[in-house]
Amino acid sequence: xxxxxxxxxxxxxxxxxxxxxxxxxxxxxxxxxxxxxxxxxxxxxxxxxxxxxxxxxxxxxxxxxxxxxxxxxxxxxxxxxxxxxxxxxxxxxxxxxxxxxxxxxxxxxxxxxxxxxxxxxxxxxxxxxxxxxxxxxxxxxxxxxxxxxxxxxxxxxxxxxxxxxxxxxxxxxxxxxxxxxxxxxxxxxxxxxxxxxxxxxxxxxxxxxxxxxxxxxxxxxxxxxxxxxxxxxxxxxxxxxxxxxxxxxxxxxxxxxxxxxxxxxxxxxxxxxxxxxxxxxxxxxxxxxxxxxxxxxxxxxxxxxxxxxxxxxxxxxxxxxxxxxxxxxxxxxxxxxxxxxxxxxxxxxxxxxxxxxxxxxxxxxxxxxxxxxxxxxxxxxxxxxxxxxxxxxxxxxxxxxxxxxxxxxxxxxxxxxxxxxxxxxxxxxxxxxxxxxxxxxxxxxxxxxxxxxxxxxxxxxxxxxxxxxxxxxxxxxxxxxxxxxxxxxxx
Amino acid sequence: xxxxxxxxxxxxxxxxxxxxxxxxxxxxxxxxxxxxxxxxxxxxxxxxxxxxxxxxxxxxxxxxxxxxxxxxxxxxxxxxxxxxxxxxxxxxxxxxxxxxxxxxxxxxxxxxxxxxxxxxxxxxxxxxxxxxxxxxxxxxxxxxxxxxxxxxxxxxxxxxxxxxxxxxxxxxxx
Ligand SMILES: Cc1cc2nc3c(=O)[nH]c(=O)nc-3n(C[C@H](O)[C@H](O)[C@H](O)COP(=O)(O)O)c2cc1C
Ligand code: SF4
Ligand code: FES
Numbered sequence: 115x116x117x118x119x120x121x122x123x124x125x126x127x128x129x130x131x132x133x134x135x136x137x138x139x140x141x142x143x144x145x146x147x148x149x150x151x152x153x154x155x156x157x158x159x160x161x162x163x164x165x166x167x168x169x170x171x172x173x174x175x176x177x178x179x180x181x182x183x184x185x186x187x188x189x190x191x192x193x194x195x196x197x198x199x200x201x202x203x204x205x206x207x208x209x210x211x212x213x214x215x216x217x218x219x220x221x222x223x224x225x226x227x228x229x230x231x232x233x234x235x236x237x238x239x240x241x242x243x244x245x246x247x248x249x250x251x252x253x254x255x256x257x258x259x260x261x262x263x264x265x266x267x268x269x270x271x272x273x274x275x276x277x278x279x280x281x282x283x284x285x286x287x288x289x290x291x292x293x294x295x296x297x298x299x300x301x302x303x304x305x306x307x308x309x310x311x312x313x314x315x316x317x318x319x320x321x322x323x324x325x326x327x328x329x330x331x332x333x334x335x336x337x338x339x340x341x342x343x344x345x346x347x348x349x350x351x352x353x354x355x356x357x358x359x360x361x362x363x364x365x366x367x368x369x370x371x372x373x374x375x376x377x378x379x380x381x382x383x384x385x386x387x388x389x390x391x392x393x394x395x396x397x398x399x400x401x402x403x404x405x406x407x408x409x410x411x412x413x414x415x416x417x418x419x420x421x422x423x424x425x426x427x428x429x430x431x432x433x434x435x436x437x438x439x440x441x442x443x444x445x446x447x448x449x450x451x452x453x454x455x456x457x458x459x460x461x462x463x464x465x466x467x468x469x470x471x472x473x474x475x476x477x478x479x480x481x482x483x484x485x486x487x488x489x490x491x492x493x494x495x496x497x498x499x500x501x502x503x504x505x506x507x508x509x510x511x512x513x514x515x516x517x518x519x520x521x522x523x524x525x526x527x528x529x530x531x532x533x534x535x536x537x538x539x540x541x542x543x544x545x546x547x548x549x550x551x552x553x554x555x556x557x558x559x560x561x562x563x564x565x566x567x568x569x570x571x572x573x574x575x576x577x578x579x580x581x582x583x584x585x586x587x588x589x590x591x592x593x594x595x596x597x598x599x600x601x602x603x604x605x
Numbered sequence: 606x607x608x609x610x611x612x613x614x615x616x617x618x619x620x621x622x623x624x625x626x627x628x629x630x631x632x633x634x635x636x637x638x639x640x641x642x643x644x645x646x647x648x649x650x651x652x653x654x655x656x657x658x659x660x661x662x663x664x665x666x667x668x669x670x671x672x673x674x675x676x677x678x679x680x681x682x683x684x685x686x687x688x689x690x691x692x693x694x695x696x697x698x699x700x701x702x703x704x705x706x707x708x709x710x711x712x713x714x715x716x717x718x719x720x721x722x723x724x725x726x727x728x729x730x731x732x733x734x735x736x737x738x739x740x741x742x743x744x745x746x747x748x749x750x751x752x753x754x755x756x757x758x759x760x761x762x763x764x765x766x767x768x769x770x771x772x773x774x775x776x777x778x779x
Contacts, residue, residue, distance in 0.1 A: 202699040202745040240646070240683045241695075241746055243759040276633045281642055281681035284744065298641030298667070300680040316635050371701040371749035378750045411700060411745075441749070443701055457700045461744050467680075 116382060116390045119345065121365050122329045123381045126213050132248055134255040137216040143261055145336035146223045150269050158228035158335065165334045165342045166361025171196050171324030172287075172410070172438050174427040181229060183311040184319045191319040193225055193234040194296065194310075195328060198280055198287035200239055201410035202461060203441025206367035206379045207325040211238065211245030215252035219275065221328035223261065224335055226273045229321060233274050237292050240281045250277055284465040288545050289322040290314075291467065302467045303545035326367055346384035349428050349599040359602055362426040366440050370395040373446040384426040388416060391425060392444060400446025402580045405562070407445075409438025411458050412550035414536075414557035415451075417584045419593060428599050434592035435557075450577045451562040452569050455554060456484045462551045470543040476533040477551050483526045484555075492570030495521045503589060510594045520570050523559060530555040537591075560591055617658040623647050627666070637667045641677055645684055654685040682743070687728040690739035692777055695756040698742045701749035710753050713767040714740055717774060737778070 120126075130136045137143075149158055163178025184191060195218070199207040210218055222234050238246045253275050256262040264272050278296055285291045286301035293315045295301035314320020334342050343363045350357025362384045368391060371377045376396030388406055392398055406416045408425060414435040416423060423433045430437045445454060459481040468474045486492055501517035504510060534541035534548035536556045541548040559566055565583040568576040577583075587593040619627055626647060630640050644667065648659045655678050657671075664671040678684045696711050715722065723731025723741040731740045748754045751763035755770075762773055 199747045200745060203701055203749055204745075205747045205749055208747050239747070240681075241743075241756060244761070274633075279643055279646055281646070282683035282743070283681050295642065296639060297636070298638040298669075298677065299673075300677060316639075369750065371752060372704045377701075377752070407700075443704070443749075445704065449704070454700060454703075457698075457703050461699055464744065 116386050116394055118380055118394070119365050119383050120381045121333055122210070122217070122326065122367060123379065126209060131214050132212075132216070132252060134216065134252070134259055137214070141336065142216055143220055143223075145332040146220050146227070146261070147267065149224050149227055149335045150267065150271075153335075155228045155230060158224060161334055161339050162228070162331065164339045165330075166348070166359075166363040167327065167330055167334065167342075168362070168427055169324055170326035170330075170366065170440065172201065172412075174431075174437060177323065177327055180311055181321065183309065184229060184321060185312065186230070188319050189230070190233060191229060191231050191321070192315050193222065193229070193231045194289075194292060194315060194320055194322045195222060195234060195236040196287060196289065196292060196322055196324045197236055197238040197242070197245070198292060199242075199325075199439075200284040200287050201412065201439045201441055202458070203369060203371055203407065203410050203443045204439040205369050205371075206440065208242060208245055209379060210325055210329060211242060212248050215245075215249040216256070217329050217332065218249065218325055219252060219256050219261070221331040222275055223266070223273060224331040225321065225323065225328060227271065231321070232272050234276070235296055235315070236275060236277045237286070237296060238277055238279055239286075240279050246277055246279060253277070283467070284461075285467040285545075285547060288547065291545065292322065293320065300467070302469045303547070305544055330364060347424070347426060347601045350602040352600070357602060360428050360599070362428055366425075366437075368425065368440050368442060370442045370444065372442075372444040373399045373449070374444050375399050385424050385429070387422050387424050388442075389421040391442060392421075395444075398444065398446060400448060402447040403444065404447050404449055404580045404583065405445045405451060405454075407441075407443040407554075409436045410441035411443070411461065412436075412553060413438045414553045414592065415561060417561050417590065417593075418580060419584070419587045419590065420596075423596075432597040432599055434595060447580050448577065450575050451558055451565050451583065452484065452488050452575055455558045456481070456488050458554050459484050459551075462547075466547065466551075470548070472533045472542045473548050473551065476529050479529050480526060480533075480551065480555050483522055483529070487522060487566060487569050488575055490569070490573040490575075492520065492522045492566075492573075494570055497521050497524055499524060502591065504594055510591060520567060522570060523563070523566055526559055527556055557592065561585055615656070615658055617648070617652055617656065617662045619647070619662075620651060623651055631666075638669050638673075641667060641669075641674070642681070645674075645678065649684060654688055656686075682725060685728060688732075688736070689723075689728055690732050691737050692757050693739045693741065695741055695743040695746070697744070697746045697748075697752070697754050697756075699745040699749075701745070702752040702754060705752040707753035707765075709767060710755065710765045710770060711742070713770055714755075717770070 125131050125140045167177045168174045280286050283301050286295040288303045290304035291301040310320040346363040349360040351360045365381050366384050368380045374395040403418045427437050463478040463481040466473050466477045496518045498516050501513050501515040503513045530552035534552045630643050652659050660674040664674045720733050721730045753765050755762050
């Protein structure tokens with residue numbers, strides 16, 4: 115049985131931890147004081163790089179690397195803390211804001227010190243009224259105690275933190291959408307490059323970082339890199355010789371919801387498997403796992419054959435899915451995958467910002483196809499197309515054979531792949547929202563094709579038993595192409 | 606028609622408290638326009654919804670065109686351009702809540718309040734005849750662990766059942 119490893123959440127339930135005095139009793143701000151007393155800003159940046167910390171907001175991009183792209187000679191530089199948390203299935207940032215806001219402030223202070231930043235905006239989603247209230251109160255206290263404002267702790271640093279409310283648009287979680295929204299415009303993502311690290315808010319270099327990422331900083335500084343890197347696996351990237359270390363260090367606030375007995379946030383070391391997490395969350399509610407979404411609704415779905423996949427950045431990417439924001443949604447045998455896809459596609463069709471044609475038109479189109487199938491109007495005509503599968507060389511590819519497929523399923527795949535192509539990982543849109551649409555659409559359809567076919571054939575939603583609803587591993591594109599990384603031997 | 610005319614002609618200005626908050630807000634950003642979202646939130650809290658007069662006022666305060674304000678207001682679901690009820694009930698209906706029967710909660714609310722569900726372009730459709738409640742569906746409220754959830758104005762209600770909904774409504778109407 116895997117044990118919870120509470121670090122970020124360790125003191126979450128201490129009464130009044132949201133006040134300065136209680137937070138102080140639990141080492142509060144001492145790690146920031148250690149940072150300014152013992153280290154130069156560049157040392158901190160190096161520690162973050164060495165810790166292998168990866169962004170917890172969705173992309174999983176190395177935080178140290180991101181910081182290294184920021185030009186040091188252009189001032190001011192801004193920090194935007196991403197507290198927009200709108201990915202369905204994700205709810206860990208909310209608890210930090212509501213219960214332990216000083217921890218976030220300490221993380222922000224360390225980041226500001228390391229990067230020479232004077233102004234931070236915390237972009238909080240509009241619905242988090244309580245979270246914003248608690249953070250505002252904590253910021254006010256920190257100003258009073260001299261940890262924010264002019265000449266922080268007598269060091270000569272000036273650091274300001276402001277909260278900025280969003281107004282209900284999911285796309286403002288995308289970093290450039292967030293920046294546009296912060297500037298007072300529609301939250302429509304920008305073309306990249308230039309990346310925000312070079313040209314972000316108010317055309318100045320900007321570091322965009324998720325709440326959870328920033329909350330890791332006090333612990334990296336406080337306990338040291340060595341302590342931090344012991345948590346979680348470090349894999350060897352075998353494309354390099356000798357294998358290049360690929361760290362998945364630290365803990366993750368896994369948010370688990372859906373059909374488990376005890377949904378909630380569990381802080382665990384990265385790298386446990388999907389089935390282990392379900393056990394930690396009180397076990398499955400129901401008889402059998404039908405499917406698991408491993409990283410918020412944007413992530414490709416996993417079938418019950420893939421439950422041994424480890425829930426970390428590298429393993430999930432190599433399993434053709436992603437850890438994303440760490441929102442895990444479990445579905446039991448009573449769930450209909452067509453129905454679930456319909457729900458998710460309605461979400462995306464509602465949230466597209468409307469800038470790019472493939473996304474603006476394609477997303478509602480995908481939704482409409484799924485709706486038609488769910489309503490029993492799926493078109494029963496079939497077409498013949500090249501069949502993909504395991505080829506003679508043992509790899510996934512065009513088998514040279516053909517297959518019959520329902521016209522609507524082919525259409526679904528083709529529309530989704532024209533927003534963003536799942537196989538080549540190329541997108542025809544400005545932001546990766548496009549992938550967040552086509553990933554679920556294509557993966558649900560391919561992995562649970564019998565259920566989609568049954569719906570078209572019978573003219574109504576049919577929930578098949580798990581074994582029948584799922585395509586077998588040898589026909590599962592992701593299973594066939596997945597690669598299980600090996601941990602580096604520690605010397 | 607006459608209603609609309611009155612709305613346009615009723616001018617809007619921040620009350621003293623909000624003016625103070627606004628003055629503080631505007632200091633935070635290097636450009637005035639960046640205060641758009643917080644300013645609109647303030648204005649909506651005072652006026653109930655964003656009328657043309659509010660847009661005009663906000664535009665003047667932030668030195669931008671009215672069109673720019675309108676552009677923003679239409680983009681974000683949390684800004685209303687029509688009157689809403691005293692209590693705005695937001696029912697989450699995204700996947701994790703759907704897996705925990707949010708439909709039952711929604712249907713129960715619909716029957717209990719005897720109203721339809723508001724759409725973004727027609728809020729009146731989801732507003733009760735007495736103007737007390739507006740019922741709308743929203744996407745994930747980031748509380749999927751306590752699904753199904755609803756938000757009434759600024760408060761979140763968790764693990765809902767029809768019985769709990771009844772209790773909540775009673776405290777609001779009673
Ligand atoms: C459509 C979309 C929605 C996103 N929503 C969020 C979000 O709600 N919260 C978040 O922290 N990151 C979100 N991201 C990821 C951000 O773009 C960005 O990668 C992240 O904030 C960077 O911070 P990190 O490196 O600390 O993870 C989203 C990305 C996309 C494409
Ligand atoms: S992909 Fe969609 S959400 Fe992203 S910029 Fe284009 S239209 Fe907007
Ligand atoms: S789906 Fe309802 S709170 Fe997340």
